[in-house]
Amino acid sequence: MKVLSVLGRCSQLPAFYKFTIIGVFALILIASFQTGPVDFREHWDKLRRPKKNGLADGIPLRVMFIGASMTLGEHSTGERGFRKQVRDWLVSQGNEVNYVGQNRYGDFLDNDVQAFGAQPIKPTLDRCKEIVPQTQPNLILINAGSSDCFQQNHWGPAFILQKMRALVDYLFEASPRATIIMSTIITSPWDNVEDCVKSANAQIRQVAADLIREGRPVVLAEMHHDQGLPGRVEKAHIGKDNMHPIDAGYFIMGDIFIESIQDVEEKGWLQPPINNGIPFDGEAERHAEEAKSEKQIQEHKPEEHAEAGEKKAEAEVKPSNAGRRRHA
Template sequence: MEVEKKRSWSSRLSFLRTKRAIFALTSLVIVSVVLIALGATHVLRPDPGPDPKSDDNSSLGDDQKLNGTNTTADGIMTAAGNWKPENSSSIAQGTPLRIMSLGASLVRGEFSTDSNGFRKTMRDQLVELGVPVNMVGSQRFGDMLDNDLEAYGGNRVSQIYEHATHIVPQLQPNLFLIQVGSNNALQDLDVNKTGADMENFIDYLLMTSPRSTVLFSTCLTNTVPNCEPKILDINQQYRELIKKYQSKPVLLAEMHYSEGFPDRPLPSDIGPDGTHPYDYGYGLMGSIFTKGIQEADRKGYLRWPVENGLEKDGDAGRAGATTTTEELPPSTSTSTTNPSTATS
């Protein structure tokens, strides 16, 4: 009798253990499913905040860090790192921009209807932002009033570098815009070292004008037969070059449509000579440079220019003057007169 009672209780306990086990297992499965679902919808994932190893994420918005660089949604690339120069200031605080545009015929704006190319679009956009602007250089080109620049048709990177050595020490810009390299491809000269030539050029500008920021760009698409592969090669050299400037105020503006950024000149925007864009393409270039300057502002790269007698506003300094589209010898430009009396 005792044996039967023990078996009966043992059987009941075994059954209860089985029910508990099944219930526990079922509960565990349900809880696991719920946790997985909440995790997938980020409910249980707190916002990690900015990555302390990344650049200023709050200013970059939808930017992506890529291969040692930060690339904005507007296609402006900087070396990865969180760095600002001393005495940095802001466009919003009225920092005057003494801009030298360097390059060849694409910077001059040849074949645009007003001979201004991208420069007037960019300048007008900056003025609308409340920025005092003075375009400087030893040359004057275009029907805009403040039309100084440092650009020579047909020149390669090393040649523009040479021209810069004769004028940069005197004018001391605080912003350089560089768009050059297409002639290296068109002339099939120094293609394999265009990036190295650009590096030497940028290093010279930063050393000679210490308060400056450099914004250089990749080359536009080119429809001249057999030229585009060389353009793509040079552009990749430029994208590799920007990675070297982690602690320098240097940015790269992407001008080529192949990288997938919107509002870049397409082959259909290039004129019949295969190199120079129509007015619409020049307008796109101007807007790209403006966005690059705004990115330099967000990063705190822009600094007050050296006080050397040059006007803060190039239009005001040029009031009443005539414009020209001739390529002048450097000594004849009003931008190369004594800085204490220069007006633009």
């Protein structure tokens, strides 16, 4: 009777509270069937973010993340960092998404990325020249410069303004339909690195300001807490290696990137990608690749069996060297 009474009271609640209660119970049920750690935030986002018509009228988004180990998501759960979070959100808006880049990293399907561990800005530009003309991304997100500060003996904060400007100028030249989100570098618990970070960030902000003044489709995703903005990475969000964020820090970075994507969409800057043969759906592309690889493996198996049979037959006909020695 008590259960019926509770259900009766729940039925009288406003619709918002009903959906909230249902969502909580759904999370509990999901957790009860999980064998590993549960990403409650991911499940909750799926419940509260219904599909929409898509950003920029649902155009396909060919996305390139550019940077170093932080862009890869090193030391995060599944090495996913903020990239999977951003992709899940984009898909939830109703867009087809394909991540592009020379590297594949992280425990999720469409994990292509233009980032490499310990890579400063100058080598980043050199590698972009190898891939951007072929892929032609229409949304580029840059988080570069931290490796310059972690390798001050070789790089440091000198000329970051010129190097970052050269990188962005090239990206617009190689991919004219791109909208670019530049980001500053998160805080560091090491004082000497933090000094470099603040110098680098000042130069990155200047590059962004110059490009915006010139009318280029660029926005700045501010990652450092020293600008007085809420919801930024603090020292408490840095992991044991004193370099990379913990999961909570990566989530914060992802939220900031998502806010910037919403900003460029509101400005009307997102353009459809050029039709160069690259599939619009990165997960479908990966499934097709895996199916093709599996088919090729199956096709080669009969040949391998035939070769093995021929070798076995030859061995039975020809006496072995060991046999000759035994008969000698």
